[in-house]
Amino acid sequence: MNNPRGMWTLFRKEMSRFMKVSVQTVLTPVVTSLLYLMVFLQVLKEHVEVYPGVVYSVFLLPGLIMMSMIQNAFANSSSSLIQSKMMGNLVFVLLAPLSSLEIYFAFVAAAILRGLLVGIGVYIAAIWFVPLHITNIGVVLVFALLGTASLGALGLLAGIWSRQFEQLAAFQNFVVLPLSFLSGVFYSIHSLPDPWAAVSRFNPFFYMIDGFRYGFLGASDVSPTLSIGVMSAFFVLLSVFCIWLLHTGYKLRD
Amino acid sequence: MTGHTSSIAVSICGLHKHYGTVHALRGIDFEIMPGELFGLLGPNGAGKSTLINILAGLVRATRGDILIHGHHVVQDYRRTRRDVGIVPQELVYDPFFTVREVLDYQAGYFGCGPEQGPWIDELLDTLNLAAKANDNVMSLSGGMKRRLLIAQALVHRPQVLVLDEPTAGVDVEMRRVLWRFIKQLHEAGHTIVLTTHYLEEAETLCDRIAILNHGSLVALDSKQCLLDRHPWRLLCLVLEDSKTPLPDQLMPLVRERNDRRVVLRMNKHEDGIAGVLDALHQSHIKVQDFYTRDVGLEEVFLALTGSGDE
Numbered sequence: 380m381n382n383p384r385g386m387w388t389l390f391r392k393e394m395s396r397f398m399k400v401s402v403q404t405v406l407t408p409v410v411t412s413l414l415y416l417m418v419f420l421q422v423l424k425e426h427v428e429v430y431p432g433v434v435y436s437v438f439l440l441p442g443l444i445m446m447s448m449i450q451n452a453f454a455n456s457s458s459s460l461i462q463s464k465m466m467g468n469l470v471f472v473l474l475a476p477l478s479s480l481e482i483y484f485a486f487v488a489a490a491i492l493r494g495l496l497v498g499i500g501v502y503i504a505a506i507w508f509v510p511l512h513i514t515n516i517g518v519v520l521v522f523a524l525l526g527t528a529s530l531g532a533l534g535l536l537a538g539i540w541s542r543q544f545e546q547l548a549a550f551q552n553f554v555v556l557p558l559s560f561l562s563g564v565f566y567s568i569h570s571l572p573d574p575w576a577a578v579s580r581f582n583p584f585f586y587m588i589d590g591f592r593y594g595f596l597g598a599s600d601v602s603p604t605l606s607i608g609v610m611s612a613f614f615v616l617l618s619v620f621c622i623w624l625l626h627t628g629y630k631l632r633d
Numbered sequence: 634m635t636g637h638t639s640s641i642a643v644s645i646c647g648l649h650k651h652y653g654t655v656h657a658l659r660g661i662d663f664e665i666m667p668g669e670l671f672g673l674l675g676p677n678g679a680g681k682s683t684l685i686n687i688l689a690g691l692v693r694a695t696r697g698d699i700l701i702h703g704h705h706v707v708q709d710y711r712r713t714r715r716d717v718g719i720v721p722q723e724l725v726y727d728p729f730f731t732v733r734e735v736l737d738y739q740a741g742y743f744g745c746g747p748e749q750g751p752w753i754d755e756l757l758d759t760l761n762l763a764a765k766a767n768d769n770v771m772s773l774s775g776g777m778k779r780r781l782l783i784a785q786a787l788v789h790r791p792q793v794l795v796l797d798e799p800t801a802g803v804d805v806e807m808r809r810v811l812w813r814f815i816k817q818l819h820e821a822g823h824t825i826v827l828t829t830h831y832l833e834e835a836e837t838l839c840d841r842i843a844i845l846n847h848g849s850l851v852a853l854d855s856k857q858c859l860l861d862r863h864p865w866r867l868l869c870l871v872l873e874d875s876k877t878p879l880p881d882q883l884m885p886l887v888r889e890r891n892d893r894r895v896v897l898r899m900n901k902h903e904d905g906i907a908g909v910l911d912a913l914h915q916s917h918i919k920v921q922d923f924y925t926r927d928v929g930l931e932e933v934f935l936a937l938t939g940s941g942d943e
Contacts, residue, residue: 381711388741396729467725471785473691474719475742476711633652633692 386481389472393489397455404451404493409500412447416440416505419565429567430598436509441592442564444501445526449587452494452527453534453555456486460538461547464631473632479625483535483618490531491524498523511595518603519594525610526587530555532617539624539631558584568600583613641703642667642793642824643688648697650683650848657683659848660697665826665841667792670819672839672856673828676938679845681828682722685797688826689719701793715743718786722797722828724778726770732757732781733766736788743789756784759814776807783814793824800834812838836930846938856930863936865928868897868906873919880916883909893921 380386397404420436429438463469472482505511513519533555541547562584568576579585580601590606593599599606625631643665650658658680665671675681686692688699690710699706701713727735736756740749757763760780765773773781779799786794796815800808808831815838819825829835835842835856842859844852852859867888875893886897886904897909906925913920 382744384744384746385742388738391741392730392738395734399729463727466728467721467723468727470691470719470721470725471727471739472742474689474714475739476714476744477742478711628693632690 380478380481380484382476382478382481385475385477386485389477389482389485390488393455393459393485394492396459397489397493404455405496405500408447408451408497409504412443412497412501413504415443416508420508429570430596433596433598437511437596438567438592439565440502440505440509440511441595442562442588444498444505445522445588445591446559446562446564447501448494448498448523449526449530449584450555450559451497452490452530453537453551455490455493456531456534457538457541457547457551458534459486459489460535461541461544464538464542465544469631479622482625483532483622486535487528487531487618490534491527494527494530495523498527513595514597515594517594519591521607522587522591522594522610525607525614526591529583529587529610529614529617532614532621535621536617536624539621539629542630558582562588563600564588583609586610586613640667641665642669642701643826644698644700644703645684645688646698646700648684648687648699649695650680650687650692651695657848658687658694658697661845661848661850663843663850663853665824667824668819668822670815670825670827670838670840672835672842673826673845674832674835674842674934675828675845678847679938680848681845682797684845685719685795685826685828688795689717690714715789716791717793717795718789718791720782720786720794720796720799722801724775724782724802726773726778726781728769728771731767731769732762732773735770735781736784739785740788745789749788752790753784753788756787760784761810776803779803779807779811783811787818791823793826794818795826797828798830799827800829800831808834832930832934842930844934844937851937852933859933860928860930863928863933864901865932866899866901867926867928868899868909869924869926870895870897870913870920871922873921877918879918880912883912 416439419439423435428434460469463472537547537550541550561579562582563579568579568585571579586601586606586609589599589601590603590610593603593606641664645661645663648658648661649656661684673681673684683692687694688701688706690706690713693707701716704712704716706713730738733753736753740753754763757766760783762777762780762784765777770778770781783799799815800811803811812834815825815827827835827839839856841855842852843850854862872893872895879887879895883897886899887895888898889896899909910920
């Protein structure tokens, strides 16, 4: 990377973009997650323990935090890119001596930052209602970073692919939303009948949620090592594809 | 040529671009020398913006190369993008930021740091944007947005400045201000490539002009040589009677007739004004007034792009 200042500037610009509308980009997702938490706690307060000694609210909260983080990481890179494309101001980035790798890192780092801010916000707001303690901060951080980075890269891919807001909305509603809702945020896959338990194992979002939850509870549906492996592979795959598309100029440099 | 600095500012070799079945550029070759103020003209769809976008790295050529100071715009893009500033045709802007933020970020993309602050201040002053430095870009008028685009293109101090229709949609006063600024940049040693629909603009500013039509280069010459290629002079007559038929020998020269006003196109070297006036006199046609005018770039342009009657 020969232009670290250029990459740092693009990251700062992306960060500043979402911080200028932080009510929409950080506060709103925190409030939405709290509403989810309140509703589910009321409806499912009699729900059986998912793991021995773990009440449902404590099981649910890590999944909600991760879901908020990954959805916002995706939203950050995808919406920034599609807005810049539609407004035409992406030209200022494309005219600059920035490599595809530098553009990728700047967008994904900003997505990670927004995801983490939302996650921390949800955690701080929710622990007033749910006694959730961190068992292994290292695991929590690894999955938070892998999850937000992966969805930041996926958002960049979606932004590159989409020519209009409608296409991006379709990607979000038909890919990201189902994968995150069916990832075990609200349930353990052990409670699912076959073949759904087996199908869930093909959903990479499941490993994000399950591994992240392990960092809090010390218990998970699958081994955290397996989750780290799957997540790392998913992240590398998305990143390579993303950097390759940026390099070829696909739908950016016609 | 890649890998060393050339004495040629911009070198375009065998450039082709296909968009599906559309052949937008059909083998363009020309060079632009350092310090030139070069005009790139052509009707809509001629390929001007495609050529500029390839030069800027925004579009990939199907075949052929563009070199900036000897460096390839794709293989050595970091170097060439630092050498070039592009003013895009559309009024594009980022609605999240102030004028100063936009310029700070743009400078940063090119690896420039806080040391660029005084230059940004100078650009804001020169382009009459200093009072708006802390205002959101959305609040700027169209003319101010256009000037901000020029400031963005200059913020990293490029040697080559490409202005794609810089005065499109700008009022007459602002157009004059921009022309003055372009001349200043030229005098300061910048190589300037200008595309424009306003032929008066090209005629006023440019040293050398290329004319594109349907993706091909149909002319490339100094402004004066282009004008000299067409030995035409226009003779405008105001007759006393609008219904008077003109003598037969003058009919091939008539370019336009509107009521009492008649415009004749004459070859400077072959057709004499005295002969025309004699013919009118012999036909008892009274002339109230007359004047002559040399053809401008517009007539040359129309002739070369097939839009004229030549």
